[in-house]
Amino acid sequence: MNGQSEVLADFEQTIVAIASSAEPSSRGVVRLSGLDVAEILGRMDLETARGSAAKRFDAEVNLGTPIGWVPVSLLHWPTERSYTGQPSAELHLFGSQPLLLGIVDRAIQAGARAARPGEFTLRAFLGGRLDLTQAEAVLGVIEAEGRGSLNQALEQLAGNLSRPLEAMRDEILNLLADVEAGLDFVDEDIEFISDELLVERLKVILNQIDQTWETMKQRGGGSYDPVVTLRGEPNAGKSFLMNQVTQTEAAIVADVPGTTRDVVYSRVKIGRREIRLADTAGIEAGRCEVERQSQQHAKEASQQAMLRLWCVDASRSDLEEAIDMLLEVSHAERKSSVIDFWIATKFDRCELSEPDLMELLLSRLSAGSDTKRVHVCSALTGHGMDSLVEKIESLLDSIDREEIGSVLGTAARCQQSLGRARDATDAAIGLTISGQGHEFVAAEIRLLAEAIGEVTGAVYTDDLLDRVFSRFCIGK
Ligand SMILES: Nc1nc2c(ncn2[C@@H]2O[C@H](COP(=O)(O)OP(=O)(O)OP(=O)(O)O)[C@@H](O)[C@H]2O)c(=O)[nH]1
Ligand SMILES: [Mg+2]
Known part of the structure; x- marks a missing residue:
């Protein structure tokens, strides 16, 4: 099976990845999407939104020794009304690569799997949130360096x-x-x-x-x-x-x-x-x-x-x-x-x-x-x-x-x-x-x-x- 067919096959699994850039910055984002997002957040000892409205929480995640507790800001979309058209979450924290990777690891231990390239956008497409030209435009926004191509x-x-x-x-x-x-x-x-x-x-x-x-x-x-x-x-x-x-x-x-x-x-x-x-x-x-x-x-x-x-x-x-x-x-x-x-x-x-x-x-x-x-x-x-x-x-x-x-x-x-x-x-x-x-x-x-x-x-x-x-x- 080729890579993308696998992606289609396990569309419902919860995926996790760092969504912010690899450069050190003040803010980093880890993103999750899939049917078990709420369970996985629960296993990470995080509070989740009940009902259908998206919610924001200030919380902490324990990354074990030597790092310990890390303050995060959690955004949880409990239903399909999210960017990917699936239950999703974002954890916002200080943009340090080891911390972000630590969060990804914790999510994987809690049952998520590492996302493949483009998989979040693919889900948005499959979930009817974006059409193909729009999906490509997302890529364009990410890659655009000149002003002209960004506008386009x-x-x-x-x-x-x-x-x-x-x-x-x-x-x-x-x-x-x-x-x-x-x-x-x-x-x-x-x-x-x-x-x-x-x-x-x-x-x-x-x-x-x-x-x-x-x-x-x-x-x-x-x-x-x-x-x-x-x-x-x-x-x-x-x-x-x-x-x-x-x-x-x-x-x-x-x-x-x-x-x-x-x-x-x-x-x-x-x-x-x-x-x-x-x-x-x-x-x-x-x-x-x-x-x-x-x-x-x-x-x-x-x-x-x-x-x-x-x-x-x-x-x-x-x-x-x-x-x-x-x-x-x-x-x-x-x-x-x-x-x-x-x-x-x-x-x-x-x-x-x-x-x-x-x-x-x-x-x-x-x-x-x-x-x-x-x-x-x-x-x-x-x-x-x-x-x-x-x-x-x-x-x-x-x-x-x-x-x-x-x-x-x-x-x-x-x-x-x-x-x-x-x-x-x-x-x-x-x-x-x-x-x-x-x-x-x-x-x-x-x-x-x-x-x-x-x-x-x-x-x-x-x-x-x-x-x-x-x-x-x-x-x-
Ligand atoms: N020794 C040697 N001869 C070469 C090399 N490359 C091309 N030749 C010879 O140079 C001659 C001219 O090669 P072409 O590729 O026809 O040259 P061209 O630039 O297309 O020429 P025009 O179509 O007239 O503009 C031929 O006899 C080739 O065999 C090379 O790397 N070494
Ligand atoms: Mg010639």
């Missing part, structure tokens, strides 16, 4: 994303009901909904799907899978590098400058995320129309990227000039929020030692560049290839934190589901126009409703829950 997460929590989606789903279900009602009377030639009206209503839905898609795109900063471009002079070894990293032969490799013309995309998994690696034409003057176009495409790919890998052939005698030229292009193609990374390729053919080569690279780049942003490798011998992928992963992690925040998670899920919703709507319109039976149209509308429902979690799968909740930290 808070808005999402308030439902500004789920409400329009719910309204859309209602309309789809109404439409489905109308189409299905007609199916019962096909033989009698009674028309519940005309083809024209059906197409008209489907088009309105299609329009709404596209609008939601646009909003998602703005929030997610473009397509979900981040684009990482390879840029550099002709023959620098970009295409070979891409093939090695992706373990494919997506790009043509040849010892002739100007081999790559079109942008060649190849997907690859880097750590936990999938990226689109874009191999581009080598940078050159653009003397003929084909060259001009390939330069233009390369530039566009570069401007779409969240990470740009600038490749320079380490075996060149005029290495400094080559780097300076790339620097100029990188400035010209710069767009805010992109991260640049410098790779010296073909190390196997370089006269310099690796530290010297690194130093040379760093000395040309702007102040503030560090070894995290430069790399030496040989795609031919494999030297430095594993660590290259690791460095790319950590750069992408830092971009996620800085720029996009976790609202991206919703964007990704929505894009997939909206894509399916769009296909189903297109199909339904096509089937209606070509005069196919309404039973086929109804089948597509059902798929459409399911896809939209997925976005807010009205229809969900363990796999989906896994993806959302595995990203939480324990105690949330």
Whole structure:
């Protein structure tokens, strides 16, 4: 059984975790949720709320020697009217890690079990307190570092994303009901909904799907899978590098400058995320129309990227000039929020030692560049290839934190589901126009409703829950 299915199976057990941050602070919180919260508090010699109203008590918990009695403030929600939709409690005390861990231990001795990451929020979701987009927004609030993503997460929590989606789903279900009602009377030639009206209503839905898609795109900063471009002079070894990293032969490799013309995309998994690696034409003057176009495409790919890998052939005698030229292009193609990374390729053919080569690279780049942003490798011998992928992963992690925040998670899920919703709507319109039976149209509308429902979690799968909740930290 995978982790989340276990969580679903023991939904009623009482879980406990520290809910405050690991940093020392004046106030710390231990949270409990589950059917036996009152019994467990009782076994910890704590008073509990009777009746149904939530109550606050000042109390003490004995943590044994050497700590002894610790003053706590206890909040007890005896019924399902709590954040998780289950009986819950919070113990507020001085924010020292050993004290908080002591309380967690006492609760476990009294019958609770340690919570898994995201389990409190998962319960809130399963208890109908939050929908999936809101659950992800909780994660967003926890992770948000910049002001912008915090506001976005808070808005999402308030439902500004789920409400329009719910309204859309209602309309789809109404439409489905109308189409299905007609199916019962096909033989009698009674028309519940005309083809024209059906197409008209489907088009309105299609329009709404596209609008939601646009909003998602703005929030997610473009397509979900981040684009990482390879840029550099002709023959620098970009295409070979891409093939090695992706373990494919997506790009043509040849010892002739100007081999790559079109942008060649190849997907690859880097750590936990999938990226689109874009191999581009080598940078050159653009003397003929084909060259001009390939330069233009390369530039566009570069401007779409969240990470740009600038490749320079380490075996060149005029290495400094080559780097300076790339620097100029990188400035010209710069767009805010992109991260640049410098790779010296073909190390196997370089006269310099690796530290010297690194130093040379760093000395040309702007102040503030560090070894995290430069790399030496040989795609031919494999030297430095594993660590290259690791460095790319950590750069992408830092971009996620800085720029996009976790609202991206919703964007990704929505894009997939909206894509399916769009296909189903297109199909339904096509089937209606070509005069196919309404039973086929109804089948597509059902798929459409399911896809939209997925976005807010009205229809969900363990796999989906896994993806959302595995990203939480324990105690949330
Ligand atoms: N010795 C050595 N040769 C390499 C290495 N990487 C690539 N090459 C060779 O360098 C030549 C050019 O490689 P490509 O990957 O086609 O170069 P590119 O940067 O894509 O070139 P354009 O498409 O013209 O811009 C090929 O003959 C490769 O086999 C390497 O790490 N070491
Ligand atoms: Mg190439």
